[in-house]
Amino acid sequence: MQNIESINNIIKENPAVMLYFSAPTCNVCHALKPKLLEAVSENFETFEIVSIDISTDADIAAHYSVFAIPTVLVFLDGREFLRKSRHMSVGEVINEIKRPYEIMFS
Structure with a gap:
């Protein structure tokens, strides 16, 4: 079961995290x-996805507005x-992440 605290811990413990909000x-x-x-x-390769x-x-x-x-x-x-x-x-999201991600992990 996810909660705000567990998600905040994932964000703290991983350098790259994506939260994907949706509904059935x-x-x-x-x-x-x-x-x-x-x-x-x-x-x-190092993204944590929640x-x-x-x-x-x-x-x-x-909590995340x-x-x-x-x-x-x-x-x-x-x-x-x-x-x-x-x-x-998808391309728009990838393009916006690419440069800062490469700088972080190069």
Whole structure:
């Protein structure tokens, strides 16, 4: 079971973390998620990815000020680096992460 504390620990313990907020009723979320997770895995080997279902974990969504789905939050070195909601492409997310990630891990 996820909670805010466990997610905060994941963010502290891992240099690169993606939180993926979605819900079972969101068709866009389900279409985007596998493509995004595959692209992140292919491009960034050290990313920790946490999926959060806002229908069961609304308190976590509220804690991170997530009010629309799908939403992706990317944390690098424990700080929020990127926030994308609703209309996003996989390429757009990957491109925005690529340079700072390469600088961190080169």
